[in-house]
Amino acid sequence: MRMNSHRHLFALLIAALFSLPISGWAQHESDEQQGDTTHSEGMVEHAGSSHEEGHATFDPTATALHHIADANVFTILDFIRIPLPMILYSQDDGLDVFSSGRFHPGEHDNGEYAFHRYVMFEGNVHRVKDWSFPNDLVEIGPHSFTERIVDNDEVVYLNYQGQEYPLDHRSTLDNGLFGGKITSFYDFSITKNVLTMILVAIILFWLFRQAAVGYTRREGKAPSGVQSWLEPVFTFIRDEVAIPFIGKDRYLKYIPLLMSLFFFILGLNLFGQIPFLGSANVTGNLTVTGILAILVFLVVTFSGKKHYWQHIFWMPGVPVFVKPLLAFVEFMGVFIKPLTLMLRLAGNIVSGHIAILSFIGLIFIFGKAGESMGGSLVGTAMSVPLTMFMMAIELIVAFVQAFVFTILTASYIGAAIEDGHH
Amino acid sequence: MTLLFAPFQPAPGLAIWSLIIFGLFWWLMAKYAFGPIARSLEKRDQDIQNALDEAKNAREExxxxxxxxxxxxxxxxxxxxxxxxxxxxxxxxxxxxxxESAKVESSRIISNALAEIESQKKAALLEVKNQVGAMAIDIAEKVIRKQLEQDKEQTAYVESLIKEINP
Known part of the structure; x- marks a missing residue:
């Protein structure tokens, strides 16, 4: 690695320091959620039977989890609901494409209609498992979902005309590893996260295209307009990340990937920070960061030169009996490196979202969900400075995490394409 | 595991869409934005470096x-x-x-003059001698004329005397 300058090592260290405490926080947050499981059910029960109890309760955990989850509807301020295209596939019904507006999502993003046996529960599409349910547009009304534990498994039931229909889980691919289940359908919809990614990608492309045009049109002149404020960031990544790790003679080949990663992640991090605009938690989603990490893994693996593979499988300069052990560790490292990229980014961003949502939740906790005006005021007085503080930190985290992802990618690529001579 | 931590569950749709979106983003940015920007920055850096080098060279010159x-x-x-x-x-x-040459010349002139003087002196002396001789002869003649008839031997003796005076 061409880390001839101590400055770059220092930058890495700073980045690592920044990422550590936040990751620790994320751990803490998720522990808390584990502990709060019972609360979550209380809230869900309320969704089904609030008309009987007559007053609302507030469950901060469920609210936070609902807000950081992906959704099939783009909800702004909990009353503007922008329908999104649904692309669903099931083995028995085939491909189904329609707008999520058909579900008529209402309170808690629960759909008031069912369509083709699909329903919307808390913003996500689920499928009615029972074939006796009408395969058509059916009004199911509000407050028609109940959640119950069956065999240590959370199952949502749809109450329709006095009958209970069990729902399939959300469409996931983890085979139950992270709480997801094998489902009878796959959801390929343009979700809130997908739409956010498209928006951010378009905004970034528009910005950088302007700058690129500026560079060709005003060649040899001083930068102006968009160029002036994009260039420092661009040259920072180039001079502090790309060139030190990859080398002056080869960095140009990898600069599009590094810049794309940095600005895509940064753009999504920042977009998720905008209040009231959906607050899409895209870079806090393990699927998205996983795809980015897989791409990095592929680039690193296919860039790997002889020297890189030699250092993995038969480390030179160590005793022979150590070599197989090192080979095992190094081979694990090949996969662990992208894995840490994926987990670090998602963990940091999701923890930030949860922290902000928790502080906002103080208002409702102190206000007893709108019953106590004085409590609400106290909660607001506490919540506003805490949230502002957290948002300021999140702003730093947005930059730092994008930077960390990029600098680590550059260091992995740099190690892979390194030549034999040190 | 009852609580579904949705953001950490792999979603097939999101995976495919993020792959497509990021892939497209990467390709488009490489082709139309980051590639050209990086190349122009590189070129500009080189231009600046060249200009600086030139300035340095000029200064050195x-x-x-x-x-x-x-x-x-x-x-x-x-x-x-x-x-x-x-x-x-x-x-x-x-x-x-x-x-030096003046000295030589002057000495030459002086010596010439001296020689001239010498020769003039000699000539003058000769003249004087001749004159004196003639005068002596005249005197002698006059003297002798008075005694002319005395002796022929005496005349010869006078002539030998004149010869002695005028060598």
């Missing part, structure tokens, strides 16, 4: 030129001093030579 001028000036000064010294030497030499 200037300072070289300055040194050269200084050197030339010093050389010229030395040359001038040398020339002046040479001229002085030449002048002195010429003066010395002139003095």
């Amino acid at each position: 200037m300072s070289n030129l300055h040194a050269e001028n200084e050197r030339l000036l010093i050389e010229a000064r030395e040359e001038r001093a040398k020339i002046l010294k040479e001229a002085k030497d030449v002048k002195n030499e010429i003066i010395a030579e002139a003095r």
